Amino acid sequence: YPSYQAVNNQDFQEKFSKAWKVELSPEPGLSLLDMTHGGKNGPLKAMFIMGENPALSDPVLEKVRETLNNLEFLVVADIFLTDTARLADVVLPAASFAEKTGTFTNSERRVQMVRPAIPPLAGCRTDSDIIMELARRLDYPMDYESPAEVMEEIAMLAPVYGGMYHDRLEKGWGLQWPCWDRGHPGTPFLHKYYFTRGHGRFVPSSHQPPSEPVDEQYPLLLITGRIYHQYHTGTMSRKCPTLNREADEALLQINRHDAEGLKIKNGEMVEMTSRRGTIRLTADVGSEVPAGTVYTTFHYSEAPINLLCIGARDPLANCPEYKICAVKITAAK
Missing domain, CATH: 2.40.40.20 (Barwin-like endoglucanases)
Incomplete structure (x- = not known):
């Protein structure tokens, strides 16, 4: 679950099941490669891909294409017709970053607001609108009134985002998780004074050669x-x-x-x-x-x-x- 909360932890499972009002599996889901490299007889029958392009970004592309082409149903939501979208049964035109309100978390753990410079282009919808409409049609209404309400739920369920709300994020250059509550200033440096586990742990490591070494045929x-x-x-x-x-x-x-x-x-x-x-x-x-x-x-x-x-x-x-x-x-x- 979000915020590094293990799926097979009963306390976390009960927390998310209660919040989302559904019974959740205690088994971790599939990894990316397990989903996109299952092949003709893979474990998935349908996929919904948002803003990703595995038909170009994943390794062993022939296996990815085999997997996607043999799904019973593939839906892609994106702002352009990507290689993956060209394989889809249905393409949902999405709004770009300049057409929606929300947040991004970058690689330094900084959460920042984005705001629409223009309304979505004709026929395009924001990510949240697409997800909520799909959920409604699947008999699971997700009636959030605004992106701010979505962020409130994230703060409630993901402890490292616990103090992040739109009214705080609007006032500067964002906050860096962990940010435990509304009074917390965020964390510019992880492990600045101590390690989360207590003492630091050093683990000896040895070189592991590539899985595929060169040879006479492929030098x-x-x-x-x-x-x-x-x-x-x-x-x-x-x-x-x-x-x-x-x-x-x-x-x-x-x-x-x-x-x-x-x-x-x-x-x-x-x-x-x-x-x-x-x-x-x-x-x-x-x-x-x-x-x-x-x-x-x-x-x-x-x-x-x-x-x-x-x-x-x-x-x-x-x-x-x-x-x-x-x-x-x-x-x-």
Whole structure:
């Protein structure tokens, strides 16, 4: 549950069951990869995806597409027709950040208000309106009068947000959780004076090699990441001419030594292949990456890099091993 409250904790389960007036399962739900990599006979029959683009952002994209294409029903709510939305049975046009009231929590735990600069475009609805209308049609009315009332419920049920209300958030640059009550100033620094658990715990760690090492068939190590001018799967940033002027295509950074051995020239179109697929992109020959390694980004649907990535994941966090896999490079035919 929100605020790191374990689903299998009976006290937390009873609290949320009482607040939401439903009987909740004590079993934790599926992880992201369990949902999107179930394949043709996966555990889910329908999905409702809001503001996410797993058909481009998840690893092993062929498995994701197989999963989504074999659902009995797929609904996507988004502000643009993403790769995922193109696979949907129904697309619900959503309002952008500039068209709604609410809050965002950023990576430094800061909760800030957003307010509408313009009303939603014709046919578009806010996230809360979409969820409440769907709930009503599913016989579970969620009649919140305003986003402020939603935030009040969050404060009531999620202790780290306990002191966050719209009237406080409107007065400055937001508050950082944990913020336990209305009198709490927020927490700019976690563990500033002490650790939550008491003493700090140091755990010895050893290097764990990549799940897929290079070999004679796939001799290069692919590292994936981001670039400054694009954001995630480019759903919004690639609509901006200025950003596209700076970075309008996927480039494969490759060391000069490797490029010479493969007879690849700077600016040449190449094919990059892993055990899971092949994509085409432009070579960027230089010294930014060491020999034996190539680097590119995942922002571009024309070069869906996650088609190549491996499906291995961290055994505890379930985070995919996005960043590293074995590939080979050839000049495009």
